[in-house]
Amino acid sequence: MSARLRATAAELAVLLWREHTVYRERSGGVVIRGDHVQRWISLAPTGGQGELLVRAGRILPGGTTAPARCEAVADPAAGTAGLAALCRRLLAETAAPEDPATVPRQRGAHDPAPRSRTRTRTPRTARRRGRHTGAASWAVLLCVTGLVAVYVYLAAAGRGI
Structure with a gap:
């Protein structure tokens, strides 16, 4: 059953996404992961015939998978095209935005209250993309190097080396 399930998942993955990863779960199911669309599909045998x-x-943004948002029972006799249609419907339900009335929006310390303007501000850290080492850091490094060189020179001149 698992070899047939893996073969079905590989055929299904090609129909769903160009870029995908197919792997086996610990429970015996198979997961098709589409990282570029941030979605996953899991196929697992049920207790039924x-x-x-x-x-x-x-x-999720860190690469971990969130719990399943929707599920359905399918008959593999419907063929790969039937499974692909079911998977596309489930993926569409997964991608559907949640009802904003049911999900309360939480504001953090850095998330100001909404303004009447539509312009959004970019955080300062997002705008900074230049050098990592600034001119002041280079000046400090040169001064420390100069001090070490002077110390080594004086120590060598005092010993008569």
């Missing part, structure tokens, strides 16, 4: 549990979820 020849049925598959298909789950879809998001990939």
